[in-house]
Amino acid sequence: MSVARFWREQQNRYNFVGTKCGSCGRFFFPPREICTDCRRKSLGKMENEKLSGSGKIVSYTIVHDAPDAFKAQVPYMMAIVELDEGPRITGQIVNYPQPDNDQDIMIGRKVNSVFRKISADGKSGIIHYGYKFKLID
Secondary structure: OOHHHHHHOOOOOOOOEEEEEOOOOOEEOOOOOOOOOOHHHHOOOEEEEEOOOEEEEEEEEEEOOOOHHHHHHOOEEEEEEEEOOOOEEEEEEOOOOOOOOHHHOOOOOEEEEEEEEEEEOOOOOOEEEEEEEEEOO
């Protein structure tokens, strides 16, 4: 098996894989081994679960000054997204055409996750991929 194929076939590498508590049903992302609600009752009951990647924006900010690797994208929007299953995560909003015009985006707006390039290492050429979010019209 090639190295590239090995990485592609890892379940959590290109999917939103979290965990679900077998006792109370709470979802977690990133995955956890113990539920923060059930504690001891959840031992051995946490199950891997593919999350939908859909959710809504609960907070956001516009980034105007970024590290060198992200300077070409400035300004860009980062948001805290509450997934439909409950976990809250931070991600970039990729299809917001005018990040300085706050009227186009609002708290509660629906988003879907997308798999995109995050960065690339200079001479080595290794490309790092991850999730970002796209506004649903």
